[in-house]
Amino acid sequence: MRFTCRPLRAAQARDTAAAFLATLQPAPPAYTEENLFLLVSELVTNALRHAGGVTALRLTADRRTLQVRVEDPSPAHPQDRTPDLTGQTGGFGWPMVQRLARTVSVHTKPKGGKVILATLPR
Template sequence: MNDQCATPDFSTAEMSSEAAPPPLRAADAREAAAVFAAKLSPAPSTRAVQNLVLLSSELVTNAIRYAGGVTALSFGADQGALHVRVVDPSPTHPQCRVPDLTGRTGGFGWPMVLRLASRVTIHRHGSRGKTILATLAR
């Protein structure tokens, strides 16, 4: 993981991409991820789609809970990978916390993102927020 956003250009010819409306709830992100994946040909593996849906949900949940919401959500795919990009208004880097086993304060989402994604990049936009891009194998 790094702070440089060495991200794929979602406009290249060999990549499918789609911007989704900024979600207000994690459920909106899960639905958008599933709809995006269903349009891909060839279809990604079932496991990749499940991981894309879960990554989208966790990134959006974290942005809503800790970063003031989501200002942009987009998905991309190329021959070997799926990508989810979440933009939020907070410049603060996500933090790993000790998980709360009582379920009150969380602490599971960011470590899950780091385990599921093959690559996570964070690009800060000064005091205007950040973009998080998670990439996973197709």
Template sequence: MKSTTISSSLTASPVVTVVRGDSAPGVSRARQAARALTDRLIPAPPPEMADTLVLVVSELVTNALRHGGGVFSLRLTAHLDAIEVAVDDASPRMARMRAPDLTDAGGGFGWPMVNRLARATAITSRRAGGKTVTAFLPR
């Protein structure tokens, strides 16, 4: 699956990037798309904000693969004051906070971290089934 740029305008209209994936290479493409988006923004965000965006994207698409049915669709939207990260997956199960697994099994760290890094998060059910997990980061 390939990433597709829907709009490349850097004016008042939002900049939208879409990436779909069903495997680890899709997660890599999602990270690359996030970095490419920040590279196109004017003014350019500080490097730490770009790193935070890449981390949030990585966590959300990885969670969609691991817990959401194995397929994701990522939409990155650069608004004037925020970057919106929206990840669709096929599972109707809502993301939940859980105690991090401190054994070698891992897990439980991503969703709390996303909630700490984002300005706001939301989970909505989709009419077609599944859900959308959205995080808004300051621009």
């Protein structure tokens, strides 16, 4: 199963994730669905805030994994930074992505931009 879209807001990406999950048989456990929503929201929000937008969001599934692929126009890789405990500048999202996903990889695209691929166990 594969879904592709180009969300302009994190809410659109979450709606796409919900539609994607509704097609899966058997449905993943609730905690996997929640983790997928968090990954999609965070990766899309980061692309919108820091990378100039989302050029593609692809959600795929096989028997063992769910995959979130977010493409954006910036070649800059995500950076770890000290979280701002005052809530002003963030810094929590990228570490959260790395903890939630089984694997996370970042690839620079030959014609510019990058792809972030995160996988979850199904």
